[in-house]
Amino acid sequence: MATVKLSFSPAPVHVRTARLVGVAVARRAGVREDLLDEVRLAIGEACTRAVALHRQYGLSDPVLVEMSDAGQYTVRVVDRAPVEASVGLAALPPDELANESLTDEALTTGVGFALLAGFVEDLQVRPVDEGIGTEVRMVWPVGR
Amino acid sequence: MELSLATRAVGEHTVLEVGGEVDVYTAPRLRERLLELIDGGARHVVVDLGRVDFLDSTGLGVLVGALKRLRSAGGSFALVCDKEPLLKIFRITALDQVFPLHPTVDAAVGADPAGAGA
Numbered sequence: 001m002a003t004v005k006l007s008f009s010p011a012p013v014h015v016r017t018a019r020l021v022g023v024a025v026a027r028r029a030g031v032r033e034d035l036l037d038e039v040r041l042a043i044g045e046a047c048t049r050a051v052a053l054h055r056q057y058g059l060s061d062p063v064l065v066e067m068s069d070a071g072q073y074t075v076r077v078v079d080r081a082p083v084e085a086s087v088g089l090a091a092l093p094p095d096e097l098a099n100e101s102l103t104d105e106a107l108t109t110g111v112g113f114a115l116l117a118g119f120v121e122d123l124q125v126r127p128v129d130e131g132i133g134t135e136v137r138m139v140w141p142v143g144r
Numbered sequence: 145m146e147l148s149l150a151t152r153a154v155g156e157h158t159v160l161e162v163g164g165e166v167d168v169y170t171a172p173r174l175r176e177r178l179l180e181l182i183d184g185g186a187r188h189v190v191v192d193l194g195r196v197d198f199l200d201s202t203g204l205g206v207l208v209g210a211l212k213r214l215r216s217a218g219g220s221f222a223l224v225c226d227k228e229p230l231l232k233i234f235r236i237t238a239l240d241q242v243f244p245l246h247p248t249v250d251a252a253v254g255a256d257p258a259g260a261g262a
Binding site: 012013015016019037040041044045048051052097100104107108109111112114115118119 | 165167168169198200201202204205206208209212216229233236237238239241242
């Protein structure tokens with residue numbers, strides 16, 4: 001079992017780094033090549049969401065990304081925002097997507113969750129065990 | 145890969161060629177360029193995603209913003225995309241039902257009434 005942990009200050013510029021590391025570890029863990037685009041997108045969306053929450057709540061705490069290849073490839077993205085901030089994250093129906101009254105933030109959040117839910121079969125969003133925050137947990141099979 | 149943006153005119157249409165990665169870090173630059181074009185009078189905009197190798201929800205949000213702005217100004221907005229991974233993103237988010245999506249710039253311009261004869 002190998003675990004890689006990455007912790008970054010909540011700035012958009014670091015999300016790309018998290019994606020690159022996440023895909024590198026996935027490849028090393030033996031995740032199928034044709035799933036890597038989805039891994040890249042999902043880790044990016046989870047980190048983007050965490051960065052947005054930290055900025056919304058003025059939190060300078062780092063976002064934590066933990067990647068583990070124990071039997072399967074598991075990625076946890078942990079934010080430190082109040083849990084209620086994560087409630088109500090649902091995919092938007094198409095007729096609402098281009099609705100004039102929908103804010104850009106709400107649209108991006110809804111689309112981000114649609115992508116996570118669409119690309120990650122094994123996805124959990126839950127409060128962290130200790131302290132304040134939410135964990136987005138994503139699992140992909142390892143094809144070895 | 146860094147974001148690249150290049151603009152050219154095709155008849156009445158303004159074609160914005162986007163390349164590289166469109167994400168939470170680079171999407172503000174795409175938004176800025178689209179706003180510059182629209183504020184500068186462009187009314188029929190085609191965004192060519194042919195050289196984009198990564199697009200996330202922030203980038204999609206920027207594209208929807210441009211679509212709404214142009215629609216309310218009586219203009220048109222279309223996307224050019226023929227890469228399956230990107231098309232899958234549009235399907236999963238149901239945005240394929242929101243954007244006119246075309247495989248080539250010619251198809252996008254030809255499908256728009258403003259482009260007829262251009």
